[in-house]
Amino acid sequence: MAHDFTKFHSLKPKLLETLDELLTHDIAKLMPLLRQEELESTEVGVQGGAFEGTHMGPFVERGPDEALENGEEGSDDDEAEWVVTKDKSKYDEIFYNLAPADGKLSGTKAKTWMVGTKLPNSVLGRIWKLSDVDRDGMLDDEEFALASHLIEAKLEGHGLPTNLPRRLVPPSKRRHKGSAE
Known part of the structure; x- marks a missing residue:
């Protein structure tokens, strides 16, 4: 299939200049506003996708009274509810391939792996x-x-919480957080 380029409309230099101005200046001015909007965002209504398996989504915190009212037993249910559990074996394989020392990855090794995800350093800092x-x-x-x-979750377009909700706190760390348990 051949195209007859003589039938195409000619390029208008003035429109190209306007487009170039838009891309180099106007869009550049908007980028800091997007970053500021992301930092100031208080929406935590992320559900489904990577957060499937929780009753109300991982970023919705419940008070201890609510858990008991719903017939739930607190820490036992919280441990079963850890949203990361379903993919933990996949993450463990990566973790142990990075050769942790004494069961922990140094910040340097973890950072090297995290930077490979191509997320911006500001987002990786929040995740850390x-x-x-x-x-x-x-x-x-x-x-x-x-x-x-x-x-x-971030790579799939989901947001990050400002503070880590209890449902995302690793089970072994839950006993250490909060009041005397």
Whole structure:
């Protein structure tokens, strides 16, 4: 199938200049606003997809009274409810291939792997802060699984929570957080 290029409309230099101006200046001015909007966003209504398997979505926090009213038993149900569990074996394979020392990945090794996801450093920094639950600068297998889960969620277009909801806190870390359990 041949095309007759003589029937195409000629390019208009003025329109090309306007388009070039838009792309180089106007769009560049909007980019910081998008970043600011992402940081200020308070929407946490992410459900489905990577968050499937929870009753109300992983970013919806319930008070202890609500859990008991619904006939749930607190920590036992919370552990079964950890949204990362279904993909943990996949994340564990990656974790152990990165050769953790004493069961933990150093920040350097974890960062090298995380940067390979091609997410912006600002997003990876937020994921790190959410995932390093015990704040020791290293990731154990559960924290790494959480980081991997959040990375996948972000790559699929989902948002990140401002603070880590209890449903995303790794089960072994839940006993250490909160009041005397």
